[in-house]
Amino acid sequence: MLDLTHGGIPIAKSLAAAGNEVTGIDVYGTVEPGALLELEEKYGIRCSKIPFPSAKFDLLVAPVHLDPAYPMLVEARSQGKTVLSHHQIVGEILKSDSRLSGIKTVEVTGVKAKTSTASLLADMLSRRFEVALHTSRGLEYWKAGSSSLIHKGLSITPGSILVAVDKVFESGLMPDFFIFEISIGGTGTADFGILTTLLPDYGIANNTALASEAKLQLVRHAKPEGVLLINSGAEKALEAAKKSQAKVLTFKDPFIIESPQIPDQIADFVLESKCGSASSISKSSTSSELSGSFIRFMHRGKEIFSVSPRPGYNFLAYRTAFVAASAAALELGIGHEAISSVIEKFEGLSGRMQEKVMNGICLIDNSNSGMDILSAEKALEYALLKKKDERKGNIILVLGEEASQVCEGLPPESVQRFVEKFGTKCSQVILVGERMRTISGKNISYAGNLHEGLLKASKFAGGVDIILSSVKCFR
Structure with a gap:
């Protein structure tokens, strides 16, 4: 188990609890000695701050952002060892968790609008279902349009999903949906996967790879019976989706105006505004003009609803989240009245314009x-x-x-x-x-x-x- 810092500890604990012999490597040397000692004494997980020979292990687990030049990864490749990402191993753990039987899961990844999309979708779904929501804002439980905080302080690394699931069930709750905001990819277990955007892209793994490639795990590992909702400007993702058996839906991202649209690609879901299409809103528009605007949600050319956003926040900053969350909610069985009501009453998220x-x-x-x-x-x-x-x-x-x-x-x-x-x-x-x-x-x-x-x-x-x-x- 490489990298105990970024969600590696809960993954190591889960693997050890399942009867596996686990060794944890503190790749970045950031884990306190006391925490490493507890892993060894309480969970039987051998820990080290220095690399071990890869030949000693059946498989390695490493985060997508780890430098491929790390000695154990170099050895593993030369020996033909299996190396799974943190996302993949969390997916395997979730598949074997019987508590999740009958509960639908949604994973949201991308560069921008992840938290807003997940939060809006939780509110929309809660008008009919009970929803456990895990984002960078915290672990919340949504029911009938109201939320309560279960836990705060978890990251959105894939390993934190395991902690979030445990805390929800420990609280005696039984949601109909889990929604997970997840960084740089997907676990392959989601019933519904949302890719908000791949732009702006950036380097990971000591700049040997692009984050956009890692995020495509959401698409490449998607369940055959699952649904993918993809930004129509994410060309890489749409190309990868051609090989997927999952149902693929697209939305036009009105926030990233510069993003290329695939030729002849007509998005399933589009958001427009009073000023014309979102792409026609000029930088010269004043805030008073915007405050008098309304947004229109279109599904394959047909208007589903229109709504005037509340003042007090910059609704333009939420356009990606509005269209992605609305599209997902509609596909998951929420009526357009409930969806438009959520947007109409939305007041923005703290720290997001x-x-x-x-x-x-x-x-x-x-x-x-x-x-x-x-x-x-x-x-x-x-x-x-x-x-x-x-x-x-x-x-x-x-x-x-x-x-x-x-x-x-x-x-x-x-x-x-x-x-x-x-x-x-x-x-x-x-x-x-x-x-x-x-x-x-x-x-x-x-x-x-x-x-x-x-x-x-x-x-x-x-x-x-x-x-x-x-x-x-x-x-």
Whole structure:
């Protein structure tokens, strides 16, 4: 079992509980000695911080992001050993879990909109079913449009799915659906798999592979009797899906306007807006124009419903989630009245382009684990539109990361380019995180974490100003 840091411990425990002889390798040397000792003494899992000869093992389990040059992987390949990803082994464990019999599972992966899609879908499904939802926001239980928090603090690595399942059943709950937000792929056990987007792509495994290739596990390992809902701009995924026996549905992603659409490919589900098709919304649109808009959901050219979103958040940032969640809910048996009601009452998710008031000052909250530099640019664009339309004062930007390990971190070089290009549009830029201290520019100061950054911003801001928070962090 390679990599105990990123969800490897629950996988190792599950394998040992099933009677397997398991050795855990702390590849990154980040696991506390006490935790390793507990694995050995309580669970019988031999642990090491250094590589072992691969010849001693029948198979190896490694995450998709592990450098292929790691010695045990090099040996395993030369010896023809089987190497399974964390996603694949979790899939095998889930297949043998009798508690899941009769319960449908949904897996959501992609670069953007995973949490929003999964959360909206849980709300929609809960109008008819009971739903256990595991996302980067926490482990929740949804029933009749209301949610309760079961547990907080799990990552969205495949291994965390095992913990989420255990905690749901330990709570005495019996959901009709499990919805899992999952990073960089799928387990192959989902009844319904959703791929939100493959863009923007990025390197993994010491830049020897692309994340988009790893995410295709959702497609390549899909159950023959399952359903796949794929972004129609994800050419790689649609090509891979041609070899799948699963039912394949597509949706047009109105958020990533630049994404190529396959020639002659007509998406099954499309989201349009009052301004025309989503792709025709111009950057010159003001926030007041947008607030008067409505969205229209189309299924194979037929309008299913239209709805006016609530004010108080940038609904344009949720267009991908709206179309993907609505398409999945419709396919899973939820009526269009319930779906449109959820969207109409939706107020945004905390940290995902939600507008708040902090000490009497307008706060645009865009701080979450999936935040990247493109998201920061779109958030600033929205803040500038709001400033112009509502005659606001200055924009105070809080930008950076709380931990470089959060979903690949926020590269300082990208932040430097951002500051050089857009920094003058803000009266103050507060950079969060140790790695950001190398970045220079006008009106820049630094903070150790998001809380400290917001405190600094509130001291700079006056009553008519806007604080824009775009920090990569777990919420």
